[in-house]
Amino acid sequence: MSEVDAMTQDDSKPETEPVGGESPRAEHPTIAVKTQFQPGSAGDASEKEKVFELKDISVAYGGNPAVKDVSIDVYKHEVTALIGPSGCGKSTLIRTLNRMNDLVPSASVTGELLYHGEDLYGPTVDPVQVRKLIGMVFQKPNPFPKSVYENIAFGPKTLKMEGEMDEIVERALRRAALWDEVKDRLDDNAFGMSGGQQQRLCIARCLAVAPDVILMDEPCSALDPISTGKIEDLMMELKEEFSIVIVTHNMQQAARVSDRTAFLMVELDADEQSRWGRIVEYDDTQKIFTNPSDPRTEDYVSGKVG
Amino acid sequence: MASRRDDPKTARASIALAGARGVTAAMLSDQPRRDVVRNTIFASLLLLAVAVALAGLAFLIGDSLIKGAPRLNIDLLTNGTSALPANAGLRSAIIGTVWIISFVALFIVPLGVGAAIFLEEYASKESRLARTVEVNIQNLAAVPSIIYGLLGLAFIARSPLNLGFVVLTASITLTLLVLPIVILVSREAIRSVPPSIREGSLALGATQWQTIRHQVLPAAIPGIATGVILALSRAIGETAPLIPLGAATFVTFDPSGPLSGYTALPLQIFDWVKQPQDEFQVLAAAGIIVMLVLLIAMNSFAIWLRNRYEQRW
Numbered sequence: 001m002s003e004v005d006a007m008t009q010d011d012s013k014p015e016t017e018p019v020g021g022e023s024p025r026a027e028h029p030t031i032a033v034k035t036q037f038q039p040g041s042a043g044d045a046s047e048k049e050k051v052f053e054l055k056d057i058s059v060a061y062g063g064n065p066a067v068k069d070v071s072i073d074v075y076k077h078e079v080t081a082l083i084g085p086s087g088c089g090k091s092t093l094i095r096t097l098n099r100m101n102d103l104v105p106s107a108s109v110t111g112e113l114l115y116h117g118e119d120l121y122g123p124t125v126d127p128v129q130v131r132k133l134i135g136m137v138f139q140k141p142n143p144f145p146k147s148v149y150e151n152i153a154f155g156p157k158t159l160k161m162e163g164e165m166d167e168i169v170e171r172a173l174r175r176a177a178l179w180d181e182v183k184d185r186l187d188d189n190a191f192g193m194s195g196g197q198q199q200r201l202c203i204a205r206c207l208a209v210a211p212d213v214i215l216m217d218e219p220c221s222a223l224d225p226i227s228t229g230k231i232e233d234l235m236m237e238l239k240e241e242f243s244i245v246i247v248t249h250n251m252q253q254a255a256r257v258s259d260r261t262a263f264l265m266v267e268l269d270a271d272e273q274s275r276w277g278r279i280v281e282y283d284d285t286q287k288i289f290t291n292p293s294d295p296r297t298e299d300y301v302s303g304k305v306g
Numbered sequence: 307m308a309s310r311r312d313d314p315k316t317a318r319a320s321i322a323l324a325g326a327r328g329v330t331a332a333m334l335s336d337q338p339r340r341d342v343v344r345n346t347i348f349a350s351l352l353l354l355a356v357a358v359a360l361a362g363l364a365f366l367i368g369d370s371l372i373k374g375a376p377r378l379n380i381d382l383l384t385n386g387t388s389a390l391p392a393n394a395g396l397r398s399a400i401i402g403t404v405w406i407i408s409f410v411a412l413f414i415v416p417l418g419v420g421a422a423i424f425l426e427e428y429a430s431k432e433s434r435l436a437r438t439v440e441v442n443i444q445n446l447a448a449v450p451s452i453i454y455g456l457l458g459l460a461f462i463a464r465s466p467l468n469l470g471f472v473v474l475t476a477s478i479t480l481t482l483l484v485l486p487i488v489i490l491v492s493r494e495a496i497r498s499v500p501p502s503i504r505e506g507s508l509a510l511g512a513t514q515w516q517t518i519r520h521q522v523l524p525a526a527i528p529g530i531a532t533g534v535i536l537a538l539s540r541a542i543g544e545t546a547p548l549i550p551l552g553a554a555t556f557v558t559f560d561p562s563g564p565l566s567g568y569t570a571l572p573l574q575i576f577d578w579v580k581q582p583q584d585e586f587q588v589l590a591a592a593g594i595i596v597m598l599v600l601l602i603a604m605n606s607f608a609i610w611l612r613n614r615y616e617q618r619w
Contacts, residue, residue, distance in 0.1 A: 103508065131508060131511045209510050
């Protein structure tokens with residue numbers, strides 16, 4: 001068993017109660033701040049278990065920095081949102097967390113990234129093992145050109161997971177709130193589904209391999225408001241079990257679903273030849289949206305710039 | 307016509323309106339005469355180009371059908387080689403071609419698809435080696451087939467492989483000849499699988515090989531199969547490389563395996579065409595029909611396969 005596999009074994013400490021005991025369903029998806037927000041509920045960081053600790057993380061593509069000096073902690077059973085304008089390195093940053101950036105030959109990561117205290121970029125860490133534990137949902141739904149069933153079963157089969165495959169598939173689809181819609185057409189090609197269904201299928205596919213963390217890179221940007229609402233509801237349920245990091249263009253979405261928000265901005269060098277992203281502020285979502293410490297955050301979340 | 311609210315009230319206004327409408331109508335309908343002529347000429351030239359290509363094929367088929375009609379019967383396929391035109395048939399040549407092509411298929415699928423997977427999925431796109439290989443594969447596809455025949459003669463029929471003039475020699479030589487086609491088409495098919503599919507699979511913790519094996523290749527198979535069939539039909543039709551490889555044009559036995567002497571369809575036809583007797587010309591025409599039907603059937607199947615199973619992304 002690799003080091004990364006072993007890491008999850010010491011998760012036995014009592015977990016902090018998830019935030020927001022009542023139903024997390026957002027009734028009015030347009031309301032900027034979620035109504036059941038408990039002031040300070042996410043705030044007491046010292047008690048929370050850290051999933052990721054980023055220390056001065058910088059990512060560059062072939063020498064051009066994409067994001068610089070990111071130092072944030074991501075906590076267990078929370079939704080952490082990364083917001084900011086286009087080109088600020090949100091996607092780059094989230095793809096660093098499960099080593100998807102390794103697929104880009106020119107990408108280089110400096111700094112320290114700890115996952116449950118272990119260096120994710122350590123010499124003995126296998127990126128394949130990392131991705132088993134840290135799943136990812138992409139911007140555009142990317143189901144495999146196969147049946148619904150095979151889409152879900154591929155991960156567990158590949159990872160040789162124990163258990164009855166039919167049950168694994170049903171459980172994953174139920175948890176992604178998709179079972180009732182697809183239970184009669186599990187053998188149909190996933191390409192025949194609507195965009196929202198495809199994206200929930202991709203979430204179900206990710207859940208089927210029982211990850212620890214789910215990364216979502218603008219999961220709703222290609223979806224209509226109703227599908228978006230369903231996926232946001234889903235995220236509120238899933239964070240009871242998983243830790244979620246989401247990149248979003250949509251500030252309202254960050255406000256609705258996340259417990260903590262990091263705001264990134266684009267910086268230019270002196271002669272404006274290169275640009276990269278940097279964290280401006282990272283705090284409770286409520287604080288970021290109602291009482292940010294940095295005036296740039298305030299301008300962005302209030303829509304003055306963007 | 308019922309009077310409308312905006313109809314002109316006076317006669318002068320009516321005339322003015324009619325004039326204005328006339329001008330508008332003229333502007334809309336009057337295409338300059340020069341443009342009309344140019345369009346017609348251009349379209350006719352294009353049609354002519356198509357017609358020349360099709361006419362060539364139609365003439366070949368028609369001529370062969372008329373000339374070969376007397377011999378287009380089951381005996382043509384079941385009779386063996388004979389010095390007497392009345393008894394001669396294509397059986398030995400067909401069996402030879404089947405043997406050769408079976409081995410070509412056996413060789414080109416793993417070699418062609420393997421090379422394509424390596425170049426698309428593993429080799430770094432920027433590396434000098436990958437670019438060199440890429441250019442050279444395209445060059446190889448353009449090398450005249452007789453060159454491959456000489457290569458086969460020098461290295462496969464003679465030392466180092468020293469196989470002699472047998473089916474396997476022809477198969478290996480034709481494999482080298484059509485391999486670039488298979489590689490190029492397979493690469494195209496693999497490249498058409500969007501990167502998001504690979505990312506989706508890798509993000510689940512699948513290895514690169516699992517991703518290729520279970521996601522990329524299945525999605526690319528229709529395209530690859532099309533390329534393989536087209537390559538095989540090219541191999542069936544090739545005559546030139548087999549001439550230096552000792553394909554006997556007159557064999558009195560049926561080829562019986564990879565190490566057997568052989569003849570092949572195009573060579574048998576070539577041999578008949580060379581004969582002085584008119585009856586052999588009839589046989590050759592009938593043989594051409596058999597080959598054309600076979601090749602058109604294979605190519606149609608490849609096109610059908612592509613249209614039916616190719617994944618739309």
